[in-house]
Amino acid sequence: MGTLTGCAQSVDPIERLGKKAAERVRPPAPAAGQAYRRWGLAAPLAPAPHHPSQPLSGSPARTALPPVVDHVPTRDKVVFLTYDDGAERDPRFVDMVRELRLPVSMFLTDSVVGPGYAHFARLRSVGANLQNHTLDHAALRGLPYAGQRAEICGQQEKLRSRFGLRPRFFRPPYGAYDPTTLRAAADCGITAIVLWRTSMGPADLVYAHGSHRLHAGDIIAVDPDEATGPTLRERTTRLLRRVQEQGLTVGRLEDYL
Ligand SMILES: [Zn+2]
Structure with a gap:
């Protein structure tokens, strides 16, 4: 999903990060219980219920196809926050994720992230999970197997070599x-x-289908920034208010799938 409108802006070369950025990763811890006010929330975000990771038992059969999911069946009062592409590289968003302990999932496209992988290393260091959104943001439907595989496996390899990850x-x-x-x-x-x-x-919020309210287990995509309009941080704050209004909190998708 998403557009590529942000992909050429806010270049974040590693050499410009220097010491300042390194310090930004570990500023003094905010006063406990106060961070929510700084990020525009009226109350602290409820902690997610303990949910031990449930990786698929054993190795899936070579022929098993992955499920396609837009929500997770659960009684836990959690929803999941996902972000796509990797165009937005606002250092303050890293602060937000750290201070609110938001377990966000970032689906990254190599050609959009470009030289901005250091930003996602910082996000990862404060708890974000990095996942695969292709090398070049190609529309895959209808492409031959080799082309689709190159887009997906190619980004697996980028994330492996950058972060040692296997999304x-x-x-x-x-x-x-x-x-x-x-x-x-x-x-x-x-x-x-x-x-x-x-x-x-x-x-x-825009609902792809089903009832027009949030449900436990919903996967929510936060649209990428447009040239105008609220920043990713502001959108996230608005979203968190909606989540709180409905008695929900944010869970870690990787613990549920
Ligand atoms: Zn996208």
Whole structure:
């Protein structure tokens, strides 16, 4: 999903990070219990229930196709926050994720992140999870197997070489996929295709289908920044208010899938 509008802006070369950025990663801890006010919330975010990771037992059969999910069946009062592409590299968003202990999942496209991987290393160091959103943001549906596999496995390899990661989740650009996508993703080590039931746009939540309220287990995509409109931080604050209004909190998707 998402557009590439931000991909050429806010270049964040590693050499410019220097010592200042390193310090930014570990500023003094904020006063306990006060961080929510700084980020525009009326109350602290409830801690997510303890939910031990449930990786698939054993290795899936070579032929098993990954499930396509836009919500997770659970009674825990949690929703999941996902972000796509990797165009926004606001250092203050790192502060927000750290101070609110937000377990966000970032689906990264190599050609969009470009020289900005250091930002995502910082996000990862404060608890964000990094997942696969292709090398070039290609619309995969209808492409031959080799092309789809190159987009998915290629980004697996980028994330492995940058971070030592082996992502388990894949989000196809624009949410567009076909049976070939599932086969290619499985062959690249992906165990779930992650879509979204709800997205957070510039103004408010937009529901892909189903009832127009949040439910436990919903996967929410926060739309990438547009040239105008509220920043990613502001959108996230608005979203968190909605989440709180409905008696929910934020869970870690990687613990549930
Ligand atoms: Zn996208």
